[in-house]
Amino acid sequence: MSNKPYKLSEGALGDRAFPHIMLAPTLIVLTVMTLYPLVFTFIYSFTDYNYLKQSASFIGFGNYITLFKNNYFRQAIFNTVKFTLLAVMFEMFFGLLVAVFVNSLKKGQKIMRTLLLLPYLLPAVTVALSFRMMLSPNYGITTQVLTTLGLPVYNWFHEIKTAFNTILLIDVWQNVPFVFLLLYASLQTVSSDQYEAASIDGANVLQQFWNVTVPNIKNSIALCTLLRTIDTFRLFEKVNILTGGGPANSTATITQFLYNYGIKNLKFGFGSAGAIVMTVLVLILSSFYIKKAIQ
Amino acid sequence: MKKFLAMILALAMIMTLAACGSQTASSAPQSSSSKETTAPAASSQASSSAPSSSEPQKLTLILRGGTYAEVIKAALPDFEAANNVKCEVLDLSFDDLHNKIALDATNEKGAYDLCMVDGSWMAEFTAHNVLANLSELGYKFDDDIIPNTTAICEVNGQIYLAPYFGNVTVMLYNKENVKNAGVDIGAVDSWEEIMTACKNAASQGKKGFLLRGDTPDNFVSDFLPLLLAFNGWVVDKDNKPTVNTPEFKEALNFYLDLIATGEAQSKDDIVAALDSGAATMAVGWPGWYVPADDKAASYIMIPPSAKKGGQKYATSEYGIWCVGITRNSQNKELAMKLLEYIMSPEVQLASIDNGGVPCRYSCLKNADVLAKMPHLQTVCDALENGVYRPVIEEWTEFTNILGAEMDNIINGVKTVDVGLADAQAQLEALMA
Numbered sequence: 001m002s003n004k005p006y007k008l009s010e011g012a013l014g015d016r017a018f019p020h021i022m023l024a025p026t027l028i029v030l031t032v033m034t035l036y037p038l039v040f041t042f043i044y045s046f047t048d049y050n051y052l053k054q055s056a057s058f059i060g061f062g063n064y065i066t067l068f069k070n071n072y073f074r075q076a077i078f079n080t081v082k083f084t085l086l087a088v089m090f091e092m093f094f095g096l097l098v099a100v101f102v103n104s105l106k107k108g109q110k111i112m113r114t115l116l117l118l119p120y121l122l123p124a125v126t127v128a129l130s131f132r133m134m135l136s137p138n139y140g141i142t143t144q145v146l147t148t149l150g151l152p153v154y155n156w157f158h159e160i161k162t163a164f165n166t167i168l169l170i171d172v173w174q175n176v177p178f179v180f181l182l183l184y185a186s187l188q189t190v191s192s193d194q195y196e197a198a199s200i201d202g203a204n205v206l207q208q209f210w211n212v213t214v215p216n217i218k219n220s221i222a223l224c225t226l227l228r229t230i231d232t233f234r235l236f237e238k239v240n241i242l243t244g245g246g247p248a249n250s251t252a253t254i255t256q257f258l259y260n261y262g263i264k265n266l267k268f269g270f271g272s273a274g275a276i277v278m279t280v281l282v283l284i285l286s287s288f289y290i291k292k293a294i295q
Numbered sequence: 296m297k298k299f300l301a302m303i304l305a306l307a308m309i310m311t312l313a314a315c316g317s318q319t320a321s322s323a324p325q326s327s328s329s330k331e332t333t334a335p336a337a338s339s340q341a342s343s344s345a346p347s348s349s350e351p352q353k354l355t356l357i358l359r360g361g362t363y364a365e366v367i368k369a370a371l372p373d374f375e376a377a378n379n380v381k382c383e384v385l386d387l388s389f390d391d392l393h394n395k396i397a398l399d400a401t402n403e404k405g406a407y408d409l410c411m412v413d414g415s416w417m418a419e420f421t422a423h424n425v426l427a428n429l430s431e432l433g434y435k436f437d438d439d440i441i442p443n444t445t446a447i448c449e450v451n452g453q454i455y456l457a458p459y460f461g462n463v464t465v466m467l468y469n470k471e472n473v474k475n476a477g478v479d480i481g482a483v484d485s486w487e488e489i490m491t492a493c494k495n496a497a498s499q500g501k502k503g504f505l506l507r508g509d510t511p512d513n514f515v516s517d518f519l520p521l522l523l524a525f526n527g528w529v530v531d532k533d534n535k536p537t538v539n540t541p542e543f544k545e546a547l548n549f550y551l552d553l554i555a556t557g558e559a560q561s562k563d564d565i566v567a568a569l570d571s572g573a574a575t576m577a578v579g580w581p582g583w584y585v586p587a588d589d590k591a592a593s594y595i596m597i598p599p600s601a602k603k604g605g606q607k608y609a610t611s612e613y614g615i616w617c618v619g620i621t622r623n624s625q626n627k628e629l630a631m632k633l634l635e636y637i638m639s640p641e642v643q644l645a646s647i648d649n650g651g652v653p654c655r656y657s658c659l660k661n662a663d664v665l666a667k668m669p670h671l672q673t674v675c676d677a678l679e680n681g682v683y684r685p686v687i688e689e690w691t692e693f694t695n696i697l698g699a700e701m702d703n704i705i706n707g708v709k710t711v712d713v714g715l716a717d718a719q720a721q722l723e724a725l726m727a
Contacts, residue, residue, distance in 0.1 A: 052397050052423045072699060137560060138567040158508045158559040160706055244510040247559065248706035249699065260511070264390055265692050266397055 038279075041272045049269035056269060063273035073274070075249050076257040077281070083168060083253065084232045084285070090172045091228055092221070095179025100213065102180070103187040113184065120177035124237040131170050132157070132242055157242050160250050167238055167251055175231075179224050186220035187213065226289040233282050254278045351381045354626055354633060357395060358411040360386035362582045363460050363616045366651035370642050374633060382633075389413070389512075393691070396621065400425040405623030408630035412456055412617045415694075417447045418686045421455060427620040429454040432631045439640060441678045444615055444654040447686050456617035457638050460582065461652040461659075463677040464520045464612040465594035467579035469569050472496045476575065480595060485603040486524050486549065493556040493575050502574035503556025505565045506705075511698020513562075516612065516684070517578045518701065520597040521553075522546045523610040523682060529697065530685045536722035538697060539715045547704065547711050549601070554705065566592075580614055581652045586670045593670060596677050611677035612684065615654065647671070654678060689725055696721045 045063055049056035067073050102112045119127070135142050135156045146153050156166045190213060198208045214221075236255040239245060245252035245260060252260075254274065262271025283290075358364035364386035371382050385407075387395060393416055399406050400423065412420065420426050430453045436445055444458040466489065473480050476495035478488060493503030507513035515529075522528065527542030537543065557574055566583050568574035569592040579594065586593035599607035618637065620630045636642060643653035647664055652674055658664065659675035684690065700718035703709040709717070 052400065052419070052425075054401055132561070136564055136567070137558075138564050138571060138573055155558050155560065157561070160708075246508060246510075246702050246706075248703045248708040260695055261692075264394065264695070266394070 041275055044269050045273035045276045047269040049267075049272070051266040051268050059269075063270050064277070066270065067273055067277060070261075072249055072252065072261075073254075073257055076245075076252045076254050077277075079164070079249075079251065080233060080235070080253045081281070081285075083164070083171075083235060084229055086168055087171050087175070087232045087235075088225060088228045090168075091175050091179050092225060094172065094176045095224070096183055096221070098176065098180045099183035099187055100209070102184055113181075116180055117177045119174045120181070122174065124174070125241065127170060127174050128238045128241040131166075135166065158247055160247050163243050163247055163251050167242060170238060170242075171232070171235065175228065179228065182224045182227075183217060183220055186217040190216040222289055222292060226286055229285050230282055233278065233285070254281075351375070351379045352626065352629055354380055354382045354408045354629055355406060356382055356384045356409045356633075357392065357407040358384060358386050359392055359413075359616055360388060362650040363411065363462075366460070366646040366649045367637055369649045370637055370646060374636050378629070378632065380629065380633075396420070396425060397423075400621065400623065402623055404625055405621045407621050408624040408626045409633055410619055410621055411459070412619050414447045414613055414615055414617060414686075415684045415690045417456065417617075418688045418690065421450050422688050424622055426455045427622045427624060427627055429457065429620065429631070429634070432620070432627060434631065434635065439655045439657050441654050441656060441659075441675070443681055444613070444678055447683050448617060456619040457634060458615045458654040459618045459638065460616040461654040461674060461678050462580050462582050462614040462616055463674065463681045464516075464578055464597050464610075464614065465581060465673060465677060466576060466597050467565075467569050467584060467592055467594045468492075468576045469501075469572050469574065469592050471572055471591065472499075472501050472575040475499060483595060483598060484607075485598045485600045485605060486521060486553075487602045489576060489598060490549070490553055490556075493553060496575035497556040501572070502558060502568065503576065504553045505557045505568060505574045505577040506554050506559050507562055507565065507577075508559025508702075508705075509561050511696075511702060512694045514698040514701040514705065515694045516614070518547070518550055519612045519682075519684070520578055520610045521550055521601075523608050523612070524598060524601045525549070526606065526608060528685075529693070530687065530726075534685065534687050534726060536693075536719055536726055538722060539719035543715060544711055546601075547701075547715070551705065551711070559705070581670075581674050582650070585650055585668075587668075594673060596673055609680045609682050611681040613678075613681040615681075615683075687726075692725055693722060696725065 044056070046058055046060060047056040048059050048062070098116060102109055102116070105112065122130075134140050137143055137153065137155050143153050154162045156162050194212045194216070195208055198212050203211065234255055235253050236259065239251050239253050239256045240259065243251040245256045255278070258271050258274040258278075262268065262274055356367065358367060364384065368384055368386075371384070374380065375382060385395070392411065393413070396407065396410050396412070396416075397420075400420075410426075412426070434454055434457065436448075436454065436457070440458065441461075444461065448454055448456040448458060466483075468480060470480075473492050473496070476492045476499070478492040478495070480492075483489065483492075489504070497503040506517050519529070522543065525542050525546035527537070527540060527546050529536065529538055531537050557577075560568065560574075562583065565574070565577045565579065569577060569579075569584075570590070572591060578597070581594070584592060584594070597610040597612075599610050618634055620627055620634060624630050640655055640657050643651065643655050644658045644661065644664070646653060647658060647668065652671070653659065656675070659671050659678070665672055685693075687693065697718050700709070700714045700721075704711055704714035
């Protein structure tokens with residue numbers, strides 16, 4: 001009996017065909033789940049498809065022209081990009097801060113990890129409704145605390161100067177744990193030898209963080225930034241429940257706009273054009289990471 | 296090759312995640328603001344197959360959440376027991392209800408049997424054959440139903456809807472605040488007096504007039520009663536937009552002064568503020584609040600005139616929740632039986648104890664009922680003289696556009712002149 005190990009790629013399938021056959025199911029699922037809806041969304045975006053009318057005529061770039069002529073859509077793009085940049089920046093900063101802090105703890109890491117993760121486990125709808133109650137100008141606990149302390153009370157969700165930042169704060173609060181978890185896992189893989197070596201070389205805490213921690217977790221930071229960017233770009237539930245895009249369109253995001261002007265009116269052709277624009281914008285914002293991944 | 300594959304996979308991942316965003320837009324609100332309940336016995340979905348003697352038939356009801364659905368749910372057990380039926384009830388938010396009914400309308404076999412419909416959707420639903428012809432199913436209005444409430448329920452003499460919940464705008468007020476403001480609420484018949492009450496209350500440290508600031512539709516529907524008092528309307532008899540008229544501007548300028556005494560809040564906050572005395576007045580609906588002698592707030596009819604002693608108009612805006620049967624229902628006869636049951640005087644009378652507001656004289660003028668709930672006389676008067684929002688197919692878009700511009704004006708982003716001119720231009724393009 002031969003002791004030569006059996007190779008999976010040997011035999012009828014051949015070296016070249018085997019990996020492709022193994023990949024085929026995944027590629028088929030990806031094609032059906034991704035390309036099919038994407039292609040149809042793309043095609044619908046050039047029509048005036050109304051779901052209830054069940055009729056669709058080709059109108060060329062009509063939907064796109066209408067979209068970009070619409071002040072509210074332009075405002076929604078601005079709001080979305082501004083919100084995404086601010087939210088991702090704050091989430092990454094606080095997430096990293098908390099991850100480094102918890103990673104440095106000698107005791108209680110497990111319980112801290114569990115407690116810190118709780119906000120992320122809540123559905124966005126629950127978070128929105130909870131904050132709506134807490135920030136109510138009538139019965140909200142925040143209002144009562146601020147009033148007791150003699151601090152100014154705002155109508156948080158209905159004033160232009162506070163609505164956007166309040167939603168931003170809520171979103172950051174909920175999503176910092178996601179960043180924390182990902183970066184914390186990455187920090188666990190950094191060898192303590194490197195810190196010891198840096199310490200022997202006389203590096204202080206900040207230098208260790210910059211020269212040891214960051215290079216070791218930079219890929220996780222990049223991935224985390226990408227995932228948070230994509231997710232934040234799709235912000236919908238909190239805006240829809242808390243402000244509906246107001247006051248005066250100051251919190252309207254692209255998804256909220258599409259819901260109000262496309263989905264709610266069953267104008268799926270128009271909505272599809274907006275979805276395509278949003279996808280392109282996400283691609284642009286994510287292009288840095290994609291470029292890095294390809295390299 | 297590796298780079299190419301990596302690029303393809305990265306693009307696929309991005310597109311999948313981004314594409315989920317557009318799906319979120321349509322599906323999220325269903326989970327955000329609606330809840331699905333089964334009352335009182337659970338079942339899965341409507342069935343077209345003939346039931347066996349032991350197996351109950353199934354009906355699916357799609358209703359507006361809140362008091363509107365609760366009163367129907369309370370009436371279901373008796374109907375289920377008497378007819379060997381199990382009813383599944385979906386109670387949804389305003390937008391979700393509209394979308395779910397519309398999305399199911401194109402299916403050959405519908406998922407829903409009995410549906411609740413807002414009057415403002417009637418034109419759209421009729422144009423696209425969403426509802427079953429109730430006349431063909433044998434339904435007739437009786438004389439007991441307040442005639443004006445059926446105005447939008449018929450098309451070409453055929454009935455498609457029945458007015459179930461008599462939602463009509465009323466003026467909510469806090470009793471103590473109004474009294475302290477020196478206004479006799481029983482004698483109020485003009486918006487001028489509302490202004491006086493709210494200004495006086497504001498000078499005493501209370502919030503004056505509150506408005507709903509959640510959606511464009513809120514801005515429009517809360518403003519329409521005032522617009523009617525100024526003899527304005529959003530469309531003319533040919534359904535051409537009329538939002539840039541002197542009447543509209545005068546009404547909106549008055550409204551701006553009025554809401555300067557208070558602020559925008561959500562519906563729940565408005566009710567809480569009026570009940571607690573934090574605020575003084577707001578336009579509301581009977582479904583929001585059930586007044587009683589020992590309660591801090593109550594409501595009156597919307598004042599019919601702009602100025603004291605001025606011309607009086609019908610200013611009560613209907614938000615009546617009608618019931619109908621979907622065209623593609625698989626259980627039309629049984630659904631018809633249920634519709635007749637919940638529309639019957641006896642069931643409607645009983646619904647009052649659960650917060651129901653029937654559109655029937657026999658219920659609203661019932662001596663025993665009025666002894667317990669005198670505010671229903673106000674509702675009855677309002678229902679007799681109510682005005683439906685325009686019956687136009689484009690109403691959802693119409694309110695989006697007008698509401699967005701009103702939002703800009705109210706928040707000082709645009710002037711009245713600029714905002715209304717913009718709204719008029721957009722609405723003309725919509726209705727062209």
